Every structure is written in C-alpha cells, then in structure tokens.
Amino acid sequence: MADKITPKEVDYSQWYIDIVLNAKLADYSPVKGSMVIRPRGYAIWERIRDEFDRRFKETGHQNAYFPLLIPMSFLEKEAEHVEGFAPELAVVTHGGGEKLEEPYCIRPTSETIIWSKYKDWIQSWRDLPLLINQWANVLRWEKRTRLFLRTSEFLWQEGHTAHETREEAEEETLRMLEVYRDVVERHLCIPVVTGIKSESEKFAGAVQTYCIEAMMQDRKALQAGTSHFLGQNFAKAFDVKFQTRAGNLDYVWATSWGVSTRLVGAVIMTHSDDKGLVLPPSIAPEEVVFVPIYKNDTKAAVLAYANKISVELKAAGVRVIVDSDDSSSPGWKFAEWEMRGTPLRIEIGPRDMQAEKLVLVRRDSGEKKFVPVAEAVSAVKAALADIQTSLYEKAKAFRLEHTQDVTDLPGLLEFFGAEGMGTADAHGGFARALWCGSAACEADLKAKTKATLRCMPLGDQEGIEGVCAICGAPAKHRALFARNY
RNA sequence: CGGGACGUAGCCUAGGGGCUAAGGCGUCUGCUUUGGGAGCAGAAGAUCGGCGGUUCGAAUCCGCCCGUCCCGACCA
Structure with missing residues (x-):
C-alpha cells in the first residue's frame, strides 16, 4: 500500500x-x-x-x-x-x-x-x-x-x-x-x-x-x-x-x-517528490491541514482545540482545513496529505495541548517544528513564506547545476548523451551555446541528440564572439539547447 | 501513424480450453482503535476491454477493433 x-x-x-x-x-x-x-x-x-x-x-x-x-x-x-x-x-x-x-x-x-x-x-x-x-x-x-x-x-x-x-x-x-x-x-x-x-x-x-x-x-x-x-x-x-x-x-x-x-x-x-505532490503555498487549495490525534476520551477536547486555532489562522487569512475524519488513522492522514501536496501540516494531540504547543511539519523539507500555541499565526505565516521562497531557490539551483556552456559539436553530443540516445534519459539539461542562426544546424543537432533550440535568452545576447557550436560558421546568437516536452 | 508492453471488482495481481473465476488492498456495517499507511467479525462488489470466429464448452485459442503506458515519427 x-x-x-x-x-x-x-x-x-x-x-x-x-x-x-x-x-x-x-x-x-x-x-x-x-x-x-x-x-x-x-x-x-x-x-x-x-x-x-x-x-x-x-x-x-x-x-x-x-x-x-x-x-x-x-x-x-x-x-x-x-x-x-x-x-x-x-x-x-x-x-x-x-x-x-x-x-x-x-x-x-x-x-x-x-x-x-x-x-x-x-x-x-x-x-x-x-x-x-x-x-x-x-x-x-x-x-x-x-x-x-x-x-x-x-x-x-x-x-x-x-x-x-x-x-x-x-x-x-x-x-x-x-x-x-x-x-x-x-x-x-x-x-x-x-x-x-x-x-x-x-x-x-x-x-x-x-x-x-x-x-x-x-x-x-x-x-x-x-x-x-x-x-x-x-x-x-x-x-x-x-x-x-x-x-x-x-x-x-x-x-x-x-x-x-x-x-x-x-x-x-x-x-514534487517520491511521496507525492509538492505545491507552493500560493496555489495550494489549502495551505495548512490539521491532523488531530485523539482517543475517544480526548476526542472532543482535541477537536475543539484544533478548531479554535484553525479559526484564528483563517481570520489571519490562511487557508486551513481540519481533517477530523474518524475512519482513518493519523499515520494514514500524514501520508495522504503528503500525497496531495499540502504545504504545511499541523499535528495536535493531547500531549501538545498539555504543553500548549503545536507540531508544524513542512511538506517540502519534512522538517518538524514545535511552536508555542500563542505564536501559531506568526509561525505558520513564516513557514509558508519560507516554503514559497525555498521551493523557488531549490528549483533555481537545480537549473543552474544542469546548465552548461558548450562550445562545439562533440561537446553537445557528449552533454546530451548522444551515444545512449533512445534508452536511458542521458540528456544533460540546458546547453548554452553560440549559434549561427541557421535552421539546418537546429535540425542537425535534433537529429543527433533530440535536443532543440529552446530559445535565445533575453539579456544574454551581448558580446557574441566566436563560432556556431554546431557548424563552426560565425555565430550570431547565444542559445539554449535542450530536450523538451 | 510505426514498434513494443499491457487490459480479470474502485486499485493491484493469480488463473493460459472443463464444475459456482481466486486472493490482497480499498469500500460498506458493527465493535475496537488512533503520535507515521491499526485489529477483529460480517457484507457488498466482475457482462474477465469490445465485437466476431474456432469448439460440445472460451477469461483462456484465433482475427479485428478500442483503450492505457513506453519507444519512435509528428507537433505554436
């Protein structure tokens, strides 16, 4: 399962x-x-x-x-x-x-x-x-x-x-x-x-x-x-x-x-990751899910407590839902909401009530944090804002890591793994290279590597000196090549 | 549109000519549980993707079709 x-x-x-x-x-x-x-x-x-x-x-x-x-x-x-x-x-x-x-x-x-x-x-x-x-x-x-x-x-x-x-x-x-x-x-x-x-x-x-x-x-x-x-x-x-x-x-x-x-x-x-969807808070259907943890004798108190805090969060403009469904266990709910991509989970049980704390768990990093109930609103808002920026930063770092300057055809063939083409996904990412402007070169590279010219990046067209990475003719543009959807 | 794989209950899988199609998960009912996918008992749920053929008999063999996925071709 x-x-x-x-x-x-x-x-x-x-x-x-x-x-x-x-x-x-x-x-x-x-x-x-x-x-x-x-x-x-x-x-x-x-x-x-x-x-x-x-x-x-x-x-x-x-x-x-x-x-x-x-x-x-x-x-x-x-x-x-x-x-x-x-x-x-x-x-x-x-x-x-x-x-x-x-x-x-x-x-x-x-x-x-x-x-x-x-x-x-x-x-x-x-x-x-x-x-x-x-x-x-x-x-x-x-x-x-x-x-x-x-x-x-x-x-x-x-x-x-x-x-x-x-x-x-x-x-x-x-x-x-x-x-x-x-x-x-x-x-x-x-x-x-x-x-x-x-x-x-x-x-x-x-x-x-x-x-x-x-x-x-x-x-x-x-x-x-x-x-x-x-x-x-x-x-x-x-x-x-x-x-x-x-x-x-x-x-x-x-x-x-x-x-x-x-x-x-x-x-x-x-x-997203292998546990399921990961969503930026700004577009998630709900930013926070409460998973109450209780036994029969503590159920009423825990739910009332969770509802009270959720109302405070809603009043502060946070989109919140409380998962008070009785038919599945907390462990199930954790996995389920992770699958659904909800950015932040709050676990509330009798022990947390006792300590006047909440457990915040971030979907993006899995990080678990105990915060005083009195700071619930500010802590949730801060966590959501941080998720929003770190998702962007993480994706940007990934792109930079897989973007490479390439100067000639052998370099392009190697970067796009032309040897193992068709089986493994042996493509490198974005290749930044000079280009002469001819469609023949685009077609040639595509035939050899399946990579296409994605675009000529704005703000990256100055100081074009050198030759087309594909044919060796004088270059006119700087372009990004990649395999694409 | 070409090549490959697959299609059996909501999901996953077994069965590859012969009694009433089997199991796990999920679902429903009840009880019990709840801090990382709980337990027990009971129940419902399937025109075996579709059509046609072979056969006394087809989920099973054959043909065609449909659909999904993968690899190509194609694609602002």
Whole structure:
C-alpha cells in the first residue's frame, strides 16, 4: 500500500502519472487525448488563473469570449497560420443532421475569429489600443498526449491586442512576457528563462515569439508560456486598417499571448517528490491541514482545540482545513496529505495541548517544528513564506547545476548523451551555446541528440564572439539547447 | 501513424480450453482503535476491454477493433 508512487529515479514518466492520478488532480477520459480535471486539479488551476486574471486587468486588459467554432475559410486567410495548424484541426462537418455547406473547425487558437471582428471594431487610432483577453478551451489533435502537459483539449487564456505602432505592440509583447515570468516565478515558484524562439520554433503567423522556458526535474525543458509579436500579419489577412493620427490609413500592429493548464503539469514536475505532490503555498487549495490525534476520551477536547486555532489562522487569512475524519488513522492522514501536496501540516494531540504547543511539519523539507500555541499565526505565516521562497531557490539551483556552456559539436553530443540516445534519459539539461542562426544546424543537432533550440535568452545576447557550436560558421546568437516536452 | 508492453471488482495481481473465476488492498456495517499507511467479525462488489470466429464448452485459442503506458515519427 505504501508504494503508490513509482520513484522518480525508476521511471520519471510513470512517477508523474502516479502523482497526477493519486493526488486526484486529473483522470483519463473516454476520448483519447482528452482529460478530466478533477476538483483538486481544478482548484490549483483556479488559483493560477485568478492571479493571471488580476494581472491582466491591472495592465489594462478586458475579458471577452469568442466562439468555439470557426469557419474553415478563416484559418486559410493567413498562409503560415493555416499551414502550422492544419494537421491538428478537428473539423465539424455536420449539424442538425445535415452536412454543412462550409465546415467549421474547433478553435486551435482564436486569432482568426477575433481578427475577423477587430476589422469591424477598429476604424480610428482612437479605437486603439484594443486589449482583450479570453479564458477558453482549445482543441489541437495531438498524437501523443500526457496529462496536463499535452492534451488535445486544454484550458488556457489568450490575449489578443491591436496597436497603432510597431513599437507599442512590441512593448506589449514584452510587458506580457514579463507578467508571465513574474507570476510563474513568484507564485508557481518555477524559475524560467525568458527568450526568443528561433524561426523554426515560433508561432505560425507570428513575426517573433517570446517564451518562458523552465527546466523539469528530469532536466527536460518545458515551454511554460509564449508571447507573440504578430506584426501586421493578421491585420493584413483580415484587412484591419485604421485612420492614423496623421490621417492616413494603416494596418494595425498586433500581439497575442497565452498560458495554459500545462502550467499545472509544470508545477508538479518542478517540485514534487517520491511521496507525492509538492505545491507552493500560493496555489495550494489549502495551505495548512490539521491532523488531530485523539482517543475517544480526548476526542472532543482535541477537536475543539484544533478548531479554535484553525479559526484564528483563517481570520489571519490562511487557508486551513481540519481533517477530523474518524475512519482513518493519523499515520494514514500524514501520508495522504503528503500525497496531495499540502504545504504545511499541523499535528495536535493531547500531549501538545498539555504543553500548549503545536507540531508544524513542512511538506517540502519534512522538517518538524514545535511552536508555542500563542505564536501559531506568526509561525505558520513564516513557514509558508519560507516554503514559497525555498521551493523557488531549490528549483533555481537545480537549473543552474544542469546548465552548461558548450562550445562545439562533440561537446553537445557528449552533454546530451548522444551515444545512449533512445534508452536511458542521458540528456544533460540546458546547453548554452553560440549559434549561427541557421535552421539546418537546429535540425542537425535534433537529429543527433533530440535536443532543440529552446530559445535565445533575453539579456544574454551581448558580446557574441566566436563560432556556431554546431557548424563552426560565425555565430550570431547565444542559445539554449535542450530536450523538451 | 510505426514498434513494443499491457487490459480479470474502485486499485493491484493469480488463473493460459472443463464444475459456482481466486486472493490482497480499498469500500460498506458493527465493535475496537488512533503520535507515521491499526485489529477483529460480517457484507457488498466482475457482462474477465469490445465485437466476431474456432469448439460440445472460451477469461483462456484465433482475427479485428478500442483503450492505457513506453519507444519512435509528428507537433505554436
């Protein structure tokens, strides 16, 4: 019974699946590639969502909702866009028992339906900027799926903005990238690298794609969010012109940006251990669980005592639950709440009542601490704050430990364990290397090592002197290479 | 979409042509317990993934299909 979770070292994929299922975050659905998000998984998503939503509104965006079904012809208006998404589309051909004149596709993303309306809504520079976000589900027919990380249907947010000038749109792209970085690092405690995607990795239809990339505990990279500068591509495709301040007609400049329920997978993979889920307090459904310990004759007193302290904590703004379920033993509950990822456990029994103390046990470190009841609120708050920062620090240290400068192809092959490719996970992590800018080099490295160019990190492009680590031609960029999800 | 593994109760596993499909965990009832996954007694729970075939007889053999996982291919 004790080994519900396959150890990480034995089988990382299975470990991840075991956590998702045992912590009751999600379940498989009858339809291949789609998943059921269970209440506990959804609660985490709600907390992530609410924080982003608050930030979007702070930066001037409004929520709206565009429909699920999109006429096929819309997708076809932007050549690169349709080419990028065509293989993943689900298409509705029948409705009301009859074949439709024009098939609809289920949105893989909403640029096209949104821009078809922006054409009507934007006439003048006075209508700009137009800053809209939507929370929605999207569908992309995926061949190989993984709970949270890649499912055919997933939940996300997509921001779609229109601006007067190129500069304004570029600023918006970076502003939202920064919102992503800040929320993911501070609330999900996942350190990320911000960077620019290469031509072959960028969004179909974008001029430039910015991203936040994170390192999971198996040292693979996970793209955790993207922000695109769309230039005038969609404005031209949908003929969205506006009258400028100078009185001319010009196409508007656009951005789009999104994060998804994939972030839930990122949280799991970044922090959890062989006992189960580990959650940052800020997104945990409950920050503290009380496990009362009693016998029949002490039950009433212990429960009353635990309830009293839990009320104080709640009043101080801490999310608390008291596990007063009679049918399982304290030992069971300890293991169960550890599996579920609750950041802090408080054990209260007759002996603690007697001593006027509480036992605080941290989920992240397992550290046990006795604190006077009078200091309960401050001690709990301090512990939660410390968990929040140390999860981030620990993940950051891990990433640094597995990030290495590599200067040439033999070095890359060695770092990514090209010899043992296909069996063991013999990949090193993030390789920081110079790159000439050619897609051929990306393809070459991918063929040899399965590693791809994750991004060209922002703020790391100065003083590029030397040659491409793959082909030896003069380098133009500094890039991070890694195997990825 | 190719290669591999698997599919028997909520979960894990046994049974590989022949009586009523077996066990552990969990669940329910009662009692008793509770400081790291307690104990006793009783009970419920299975169209053996689906369809078709071979056979007097199929969980078991054969074919097709579906699903899950792994490895590839593919993939903002």
